[in-house]
Amino acid sequence: MVVQSFLLGLVAVWGVLDYQLGTLYTFRPITIGPIVGVILGDLQTGITVGASLELLFMGAISVGAYIPPDVLIGGILGTAFAISTGAGLETAVTLAMPIALIALSISNFIAALTPTFLKFADDAATKGDSKTIKKVHWLMGAIGALEKFLLVFFAYYLGVDVVESVLGSIPQVIIDGMAVAAGMLPTLGFAMLMRMILTKKIIPYYFLGFILTAYLGMPVLGVAILGVIIVAEKFGFLSGVKEAVVGANNEEVDDDDF
Numbered sequence: 419m420v421v422q423s424f425l426l427g428l429v430a431v432w433g434v435l436d437y438q439l440g441t442l443y444t445f446r447p448i449t450i451g452p453i454v455g456v457i458l459g460d461l462q463t464g465i466t467v468g469a470s471l472e473l474l475f476m477g478a479i480s481v482g483a484y485i486p487p488d489v490l491i492g493g494i495l496g497t498a499f500a501i502s503t504g505a506g507l508e509t510a511v512t513l514a515m516p517i518a519l520i521a522l523s524i525s526n527f528i529a530a531l532t533p534t535f536l537k538f539a540d541d542a543a544t545k546g547d548s549k550t551i552k553k554v555h556w557l558m559g560a561i562g563a564l565e566k567f568l569l570v571f572f573a574y575y576l577g578v579d580v581v582e583s584v585l586g587s588i589p590q591v592i593i594d595g596m597a598v599a600a601g602m603l604p605t606l607g608f609a610m611l612m613r614m615i616l617t618k619k620i621i622p623y624y625f626l627g628f629i630l631t632a633y634l635g636m637p638v639l640g641v642a643i644l645g646v647i648i649v650a651e652k653f654g655f656l657s658g659v660k661e662a663v664v665g666a667n668n669e670e671v672d673d674d675d676f
Contacts, residue, residue, distance in 0.1 A: 423575040425457045426498055430566035433490035438559065447471035447493030447514075454497040467497045467510045474514065476611050488525060491569055492518025498574050521569055532561055623648065 451468015496514030
């Protein structure tokens with residue numbers, strides 16, 4: 419148990435380092451889930467739960483001042499508890515979002531305290547002391563990594579028995595209801611994503627994809643390939659002329675939300 423908790427904590431640390439490596443998005447549940455599955459000896463469940471949680475958290479991205487739930491912690495612990503309790507996707511769905519919200523609250527509290535260290539960096543910048551600036555930079559990063567590690571380590575190490583007892587006390591009708599909700603999560607995830615990106619110019623392509631799948635029976639892969647072709651033509655990749663750039667220089671583009 420200690421070894422598994424430690425390894426899961428290291429996965430959380432990797433999720434933090436993902437931002438330092440250029441934001442590769444390897445901290446997303448679809449990537450983290452299989453890794454958790456390997457650590458806990460159930461790769462298949464890790465893949466299944468990770469993919470399902472990715473749909474749930476699809477719209478959970480930082481846009482402007484909006485800070486989304488902690489996808490990393492929710493994905494790791496949701497998948498880990500689903501595997502360790504043997505309850506599968508229903509457990510992941512039940513626990514992932516609450517865990518992600520609690521982890522976000524903890525992160526916000528810590529984020530309100532850590533800026534006090536920036537004063538040392540400001541003073542060092544005034545003196546031209548680059549070494550101190552580097553130390554503060556590493557310290558801030560280490561605090562974030564340590565926070566995620568401890569959250570995952572102690573939550574998994576101390577929480578499995580508690581989660582199992584809680585699950586045992588939940589009526590079967592609620593478990594069945596969560597199973598139904600799990601089937602609706604992809605729609606919720608896509609709706610959250612569309613709410614942020616849907617504009618007047620994009621809406622025709624949305625309905626085009628809907629018609630192709632709902633009425634013409636085209637598979638999702640076919641719609642995706644068609645979308646790539648439309649993008650290639652729209653941005654002038656086929657002719658070598660970036661029409662979008664030219665259009666932006668010659669006329670005002672209306673990008674209001676739909």
